[in-house]
Each structure stands twice: as structure tokens, then as C-alpha cells.
Amino acid sequence: MLPAALGLAVLxxxxxxxxxxxxxxxxxxxxxxxxxxxxxxGNFAADAKGGELWAALGNTGIFALIVTVVxxxxxxxxxxxxxxxxxxxxxxxxxxxxxxxxxxxxxGSVWKFLLGDSGLFNTLIHxxxxxxxxxxxxxxxxxxxxxxxxxxxxxxxxxxxxxxRAAMLGVPAEIFxxxxxxxxxxxxxxxxxxxxxVRPTTLVLTVLTVVYAFRSFDFIxxxxxxxxxxxxxxxxxxxxxxxxxxxxxxxxxATAVLAALLVIVLAVVYARSVNKEExx
Numbered sequence: 418m419l420p421a422a423l424g425l426a427v428l429x430x431x432x433x434x435x436x437x438x439x440x441x442x443x444x445x446x447x448x449x450x451x452x453x454x455x456x457x458x459g460n461f462a463a464d465a466k467g468g469e470l471w472a473a474l475g476n477t478g479i480f481a482l483i484v485t486v487v488x489x490x491x492x493x494x495x496x497x498x499x500x501x502x503x504x505x506x507x508x509x510x511x512x513x514x515x516x517x518x519x520x521x522x523x524x525g526s527v528w529k530f531l532l533g534d535s536g537l538f539n540t541l542i543h544x545x546x547x548x549x550x551x552x553x554x555x556x557x558x559x560x561x562x563x564x565x566x567x568x569x570x571x572x573x574x575x576x577x578x579x580x581x582r583a584a585m586l587g588v589p590a591e592i593f594x595x596x597x598x599x600x601x602x603x604x605x606x607x608x609x610x611x612x613x614x615v616r617p618t619t620l621v622l623t624v625l626t627v628v629y630a631f632r633s634f635d636f637i638x639x640x641x642x643x644x645x646x647x648x649x650x651x652x653x654x655x656x657x658x659x660x661x662x663x664x665x666x667x668x669x670x671a672t673a674v675l676a677a678l679l680v681i682v683l684a685v686v687y688a689r690s691v692n693k694e695e696x697x
Contacts, residue, residue, distance in 0.1 A: 433677070439670035446664040453667075460671035470672065472647060473655040477631060477676075480566045480651055484630035487570035489622060492577025493615070497607060499578065500585045510582075513575035521572065521635030528568045529555065529640045558648040561641050565649055569636050573629055577622050584618040585611055617690075624687035628680055652676035 440460055442453035464470045495513065499506040516524070531537045534551035542548050554564040588610060596606055634653045641649045643658060650658070653676050660669025 436670050436673055436677070439667055440674045442667050444666040444670070446666075449666060456667070460667045461675075463668060464671050464675075469647065469650065469655060470675075473650045473652050473672075476562055476649065477651040479562060480569070480633065481627055481630035483563065483566035484570045484573060484633070485623060485626045487567060488573040488577050488626045488630075489619065491570065491574040492622070493581050493619075495574060495578035496581035496585055496615075497611065500582055510579070513578055517572065517575035517579075519572075522639055524572055525568065525636040525639035528571075528636075532564060532568075532640075555641055556645055558645050561645060561648050565636050565640050566630075568640065569630065569633055572636070573626055577626065580618060580622055581615055584615045588614045620690045621687065624683055624690060628683045628687070631676065631680055631683070652679075 439453065441455055441457060443456045443459070444453050448454070499510055532554040533539070534553075538554065539551045542552060553560060555561050592610060593606060596610060601609070632653055633651065634657065637643060637649050637651060637654050638657075643650045643654050652672060656669045656672035656676060658669075659672055660666050663669075
């Protein structure tokens with residue numbers, strides 16, 4: 418385990434320590450190569466005084482809520498639809514794995530084109546007469562965050578579907594046969610058999626999906642770049658803007674530390690849920 422521990426220390430622990438150290442220091446583009454002057458909680462206080470942090474925190478909460486709900490419900494529905502064996506379920510599962518494996522930059526670029534003024538969605542809306550002008554999916558300050566969140570959900574649904582399907586395949590076939598003999602239809606099978614069977618898996622997937630949503634950066638960067646204005650700024654993207662656009666590395670590090678603390682809390686919940694499931 419020593420090589421793995423050394424690799425983790427170099428690639429994860431050391432950068433995290435440097436990030437925390439930078440968050441308590443005054444670091445800009447002019448002082449980056451010089452000894453960092455400690456400012457204590459100054460970067461965090463400046464972050465809290467500005468309105469950007471609280472707006473980004475609210476956007477992050479809405480974003481994570483949409484991605485989690487749509488990702489879990491969509492993943493469960495897809496798993497129910499594809500739990501049978503056959504040529505078409507196997508083909509659709511392969512397509513879902515392909516979508517999940519696509520790099521976020523590629524996936525986001527495709528969706529940016531689809532949601533554009535002359536993209537597929539606006540073309541269909543105009544052809545059906547639902548609207549006479551393009552719908553600003555990515556340019557309206559109220560719609561942009563929801564659009565990017567739904568696209569991010571599309572990327573996480575395949576993974577959740579695969580995990581849910583694996584849990585469903587673990588249910589003995591005799592249980593479904595007994596339920597059908599008792600007159601249970603598909604709806605009752607889902608309610609009384611499948612949902613209880615995937616309950617432990619749902620807890621683990623919920624934590625994983627929330628963590629995934631909290632750290633999402635790629636789709637926002639590609640599709641909206643935090644805009645229009647600051648409508649799609651989340652904590653990770655705000656930290657990027659502060660550090661690599663405004664060149665205030667100390668303030669950007671403080672924002673990144675806050676985002677990391679939220680993820681660490683969720684990681685602890687995930688570890689406890691996994692341990693509880695293994696013990697049961």
C-alpha cells in the first residue's frame with residue numbers, strides 16, 4: 418500500500434494543504450512567487466461581505482437539488498425499463514454507458530449547440546408553433562441555471578441507472594413470480610418489491626450524486642461560463658473566476674476551501690452509509 422499512499426499524498430494531500438495555506442494568505446499574481454503574507458480569516462471575511470459568495474451558494478444548492486432529483490428519478494426509471502434481458506435493453510444500456518463515458522467538455526458542447534437559438538430544440542419549438550422567437554435556454558438569467566442543471570442530470574442518469582439495475586437484478590425471480598400469482602401488477606411490483614430492494618443503494622447514490630453536483634464545473638464552463646452575468650455561478654466556478662480571472666488566489670482558495678468542506682461532509686455521510694450497508 419506504500420506506493421498508493423505516496424501517490425495520494427503527492428497528488429491529493431499536498432495540494433489540499435497548499436490550498437488551505439493559500440486561503441489564509443494574501444496571494445495575488447504579483448506575490449505568487451514570493452513568501453505569502455498571512456491574513457488570517459481576511460479572505461473568508463471578504464468573501465462573506467461580497468454578494469457573490471451567497472449568490473453562488475444559492476445557485477449551488479439549486480443546481481445540486483435538480484441534478485440529484487432528476488438523476489435519481491431518471492436513473493431509477495431507466496433501470497426499471499431496462500431490467501429485462503434482451504437485444505434492445507442491451508443496446509440501450511450500451512448507449513447509456515457511452516453517454517456517461519463522454520468527456521464533459523464534449524457533452525456540454527453538444528448540448529450548447531442543441532439549446533442554441535438555431536439548435537434542435539428551438540427548431541422543433543418553432544416548427545410546432547409553440548413559440549415564434551428562440552427560447553433563451555442559456556441566455557436568460559432564470560432559465561440558464563436550470564438548463565445546465567438538467568444537462569448535468571442527463572450525464573449522471575446512466576451511472577445511476579446501471580447501479581440501480583444491478584441492485585434490481587439481485588432480487589430473486591421467485592419473488593416476482595409470487596407477486597404475479599397474488600395478482601400484483603407492474604405498479605405494485607415497483608412499489609412493494611423494487612423500491613424496498615434498492616433503498617440502501619438509493620442512499621449511497623444520493624450522496625454520490627450530491628457530491629457530483631456540488632463539484633460540477635465542466636458543463637458550466639463550456640455552456641454558460643457562469644453567465645448570463647452571475648446567474649450560473651456555483652462555488653467551484655466562483656473560485657475559478659476569483660483565482661484565474663481576477664488573479665486573487667487567496668480569495669479563490671477561500672471559496673474552494675468552503676466548497677471542499679461541503680464535499681467532505683457529504684463524503685463522511687457516504688462512508689457511514691456504506692459501512693452501515695456492509696454491516697447489515
